[in-house]
Amino acid sequence: MSLLVTCPNCGPREVHELRCAGESTRRPQARPTRRELNDYLYVRDNVWGFQREWWFCRSCEEWFLAERHTYTNEVARTWHPEPAERRA
Numbered sequence: 808m809s810l811l812v813t814c815p816n817c818g819p820r821e822v823h824e825l826r827c828a829g830e831s832t833r834r835p836q837a838r839p840t841r842r843e844l845n846d847y848l849y850v851r852d853n854v855w856g857f858q859r860e861w862w863f864c865r866s867c868e869e870w871f872l873a874e875r876h877t878y879t880n881e882v883a884r885t886w887h888p889e890p891a892e893r894r895a
């Protein structure tokens with residue numbers, strides 16, 4: 808499978824030069840319940856459509872976010888996360 812994903816630093820890269828770490832999740836509040844902590848660690852939305860994902864570039868060794876369609880693999884955009892997004 809060939810898929811190009813644009814690293815915000817390096818430009819378009821083949822998918823084997825990157826690592827997808829899955830959909831980004833919302834970190835629970837400071838003192839989460841056991842249920843909230845369990846959901847944060849193990850439950851994913853698993854959407855059909857565009858989802859926000861964490862990606863790692865092996866060339867520049869930086870993390871970035873991407874919106875990728877889970878069925879077509881179309882990557883709508885990639886960007887460096889804002890400080891608030893890093894905690895999300």
Ligand SMILES: [Zn+2]
Nearest residue numbers: 814817864867
């Ligand atoms: Zn890069």
